[in-house]
Amino acid sequence: VLTEPKNALGKQYKRLFSMNNVKLHFTEKALRVIAKKATAKNTGARGLRAILESILTEAMYEVRT
Template sequence: ALDEEALVSILTQPTNAVLKQYKRFFEMDGVDLEFEPSVLAEIAHEALQRKTGARALRGIIEKMMMDVMFEVPSDTTVKKVIIPHGAVSGKSVPLLLTEEELQRQAS
């Protein structure tokens, strides 16, 4: 059976890894997509709870990303999306940052 670490590798390592696919999708709209490291463990943990192994990963991510997938393409001011800890359980929501907010963070 796969453990949490193996599931995180499946999410991030292969050329066609699910998270890389999402990053590319957002890049097409000029948006940087970032997953906080703890979110990867959350996704893997949820997949283990479902006892379906790697098959559960895509579904968990799709559910977590649903609203953002619709919001971001229609809002050209968004330049970065951060998926925070707690996003899998719905305890926190993705952060949508504009160019102005990114510049403020940098200074």
């Protein structure tokens, strides 16, 4: 859900950052941590967007300035 489908969330965020000439990379460990957070919150794939937003929001604002 984070990396494989055509419209995977990870790919969406990579495209967003690339619009500002920033390369975003998720390590395997980071992907596991994100998945574990979603599992712990009992949200499954539905909660992934909120988790990614909470992690990347500050970086998105920094990139735009």
